[in-house]
Structure formats: structure tokens, C-alpha cells
Amino acid sequence: MDRNINVLIVDDYRTMLRIIRNLLKQLDFNNVDEATDGQEALAKLRAGNFGLVISDWNMAPMTGLDLLKEVRADARLKQIPFIMITAESKTENVIAAKQAGVSNYIVKPFNAETLREKIEKVMVHA
Amino acid sequence: MPDGTPTGPEEDRIEAAVRAVLMSMAGDLTAKEAALLAEFEALGRTIARAKAEIAQLAVDDITGAHIPSATDELDAIVGHTAQATNEILDCCETLERLEAEVPAAAAATLQGAVTRIYEACSFQDITGQRIGKVVAALKAIESRVAAAVASASGRAASAEPEARPRTEGEELANGPQLPASASSQAEIDRLLASFD
Numbered sequence: 126m127d128r129n130i131n132v133l134i135v136d137d138y139r140t141m142l143r144i145i146r147n148l149l150k151q152l153d154f155n156n157v158d159e160a161t162d163g164q165e166a167l168a169k170l171r172a173g174n175f176g177l178v179i180s181d182w183n184m185a186p187m188t189g190l191d192l193l194k195e196v197r198a199d200a201r202l203k204q205i206p207f208i209m210i211t212a213e214s215k216t217e218n219v220i221a222a223k224q225a226g227v228s229n230y231i232v233k234p235f236n237a238e239t240l241r242e243k244i245e246k247v248m249v250h251a
Numbered sequence: 252m253p254d255g256t257p258t259g260p261e262e263d264r265i266e267a268a269v270r271a272v273l274m275s276m277a278g279d280l281t282a283k284e285a286a287l288l289a290e291f292e293a294l295g296r297t298i299a300r301a302k303a304e305i306a307q308l309a310v311d312d313i314t315g316a317h318i319p320s321a322t323d324e325l326d327a328i329v330g331h332t333a334q335a336t337n338e339i340l341d342c343c344e345t346l347e348r349l350e351a352e353v354p355a356a357a358a359a360t361l362q363g364a365v366t367r368i369y370e371a372c373s374f375q376d377i378t379g380q381r382i383g384k385v386v387a388a389l390k391a392i393e394s395r396v397a398a399a400v401a402s403a404s405g406r407a408a409s410a411e412p413e414a415r416p417r418t419e420g421e422e423l424a425n426g427p428q429l430p431a432s433a434s435s436q437a438e439i440d441r442l443l444a445s446f447d
Contacts, residue, residue, distance in 0.1 A: 140336045141376045144369050147344065151366065163420075183380065188420030212380055212427035214434040219442050221423055230443060232436050233427070234373045237366045239436055 126248045128153045130176025135159070135166040135192065136210075137184040145179060145210070148237050152244065163187025167195050170202055177248070182211035182218070190218075190225060197226040206247040210235065268295075305400055318393045322386050329379045336375040343368050380426045 132154050134145045142159045149157050158173070160166035162184040170178070178196065182189040189209055196202045209222050210231040219230055228247040231239055272288060343365045350358040427433070434442075 136376075138333075138376045138379060140333055140340065141373060143337070143340050144372055147340070147347075147369055148366070151362065182420065183424040183426060188418065188424055190420030190423065191418050192420075194420075212377055213423065213425065214428055214439065215423075215425065216434065216442060218423050219434070219439050221419060223443060223446050230439055232434065232439055234370065234377060235436065236370050 126245060127176070129156060130154070131156045131158065131174055132177045132179065133158050133160060133166060133169060133173075133175045135161070135163065135178065135180035135184070135189065137161050137181065141181070145240075148240055151237065152241055154244075163189060163192030163195070166192055170196065170205070171199070175205055177244070178205055178207045179210055180207065182209060182213045182222075190221060193222065193225045193227055206250070208243055208247060210240075314393050314397055318389050321389055325382045325386050329382055332375050332378060336372050339368060339372055377427050384426045 132149060134142055134149070134157060136142050136145070136159075139161070142161075146157050146159070149155075154177075158169060158175075160169055163180070164187040166178070166180065167187070169175075178192075180189040180192055187195075189211065193207055193209070196205060196207060203226075206228040207226070208229045208231060209227050210233065211218070212233040214232045222230055228250070229243040231243055346361055346365050350361050353361065
């Protein structure tokens, strides 16, 4: 697994961005950028070269699900592994995310081991 | 009004309507019908009184002071917990920098402890989202109270801005579920695996 890829983390809570960034650093992912909503994330994805997106769901003005749909509809971005990491834990949310093409789904609160396991799983299939 | 109840335009209208009905039925009224009409009149007075009481609610206190004050307090809670969480994260990052300077076993123990603190700090996101749901509920109550008072006092309620259609992501954004109804990671993993 290439740990030098650029990772984009998306969350409207800055403390959560900081926590995920620090956990990624422990996993040796050091090229990490941040966005605080789907719209900002989409602009960064289109401008950059990212190998993994880790996104929250509940954000404005663009949610994580809507970001995922934009990513999957974009020919240049559609192959990027996309992990949803969210407090939305209803079955309908998981189904909607899966239908939109999510690579994996982590429910908050989560632990570092779950994050490691899901990243490894999606990167193997990338 | 014979019972001395304060009268208003609404009550005057009801009384006039009841009187008109009674006069039109003069001479033809049975005892049962008269009792029924008296009940209608009493009912009309009760409704008019209730509407007057709703119209006199101190709605400006609710919408101008109580709810904004409550939402400000809740916003302050989110701000304080974010500040405290950032202090904790500062300390964690300091401890992580020390890992290079201590023996390997101690560094591993240190990192394990720091990781657990990171995991625990995610409470700030969850509590923030829960408080956000409470603020939204308070704002909905504020809006409904204002609409009920406007309707009871005959004023036109202020028009709600026309909402744009919500995306699927917005429709499904409900925030954290209560522990009893939330799915676990294992349940979500099983659900995802069922698609493969």
C-alpha cells in the first residue's frame, strides 16, 4: 500500500479534521489536506491529485453523499477510493452511500483500528 | 353578554350569529334545540376566549429573548468543548513528539495512550451535532409559536422563504442516532458485505 498518496479529509468540525489527520500520521500517511464541506472538497479534488478521500456526511452547503455522487460522476475522479466517516448510522444512509459508490463506511465514534482496517481494505482494491 | 365575560369583535360576531339563529327559529324551538343552541353559544365564547389568550401570549419574549438566549447558551457549549478539545489535542501532539526521545517500549505505550485520547476526543463532534439538532428544534418551535399567534390575532404570518429542493444527502442527514437505535460498525460491515 502506497502511503505517499495525497489524502483529502472532509469534515465541518475542525477538531475532527485534526483527530483524523493525527491518526493518519500514526499510520504513516503524511500528505493530508483538509476541506470543511463538499463544495470545497470538490474544488480541491479537481485541482489536485488525490489517492483517497475520507469524508463526513452532514455538512453544508454540500453533504458528503452529494460530494460522493459528484466524484463518481467525474471521469477523472471516479476511481478515487472514498470512505464515508459519519454519525449517520441508519440502514438507509448506508444503502444510499453504497448505491452512490462508497468504498467503505465508518460510523462515529470510531477507533483507530477501524480506520486502519478500512483504509487498508479500500487501498488494496484501488 | 349576560355573564359579564369581556367581549371582543370575535365574540360579538358569534353572539350576533347565535341570536340571529335563535330569532329565526322563534316559536319553533323545542327544549332540546334551545339547549343545543346554548351549548353552541358557550362553545363559541370558549373558542373566542382561547384565541384572545393565544393572541396575548408574550410571543415577543419567546422569539426575542428566550429562544435566542437558549441557542446562544448552546452555541457557547459547543465553543467551550471545541476549545477544550483543541487544548487536549495540543497536549497529545506534544506527547507524540516525545516518543522519539524515549525507549521503544515506552514510546509504544505513549502512542497507545495518545491514540485512545484521540478516539475519545471525537465526542466533541457527536455532542456538537446533537446540540445542533436541539437548536434546530428550538427554532422550529419559535416559528410555530409565532405562526399560531399570528393566526389567532388575525395577522398574516410572515412568509417563509421558498425552500430549494433538498438533495438526497440533505434528506438523509439526520445527525447522530440515540444509542439504542444506532447501528454498530459490525452491523454496517454486514450490511455492506451483503452487497458483494
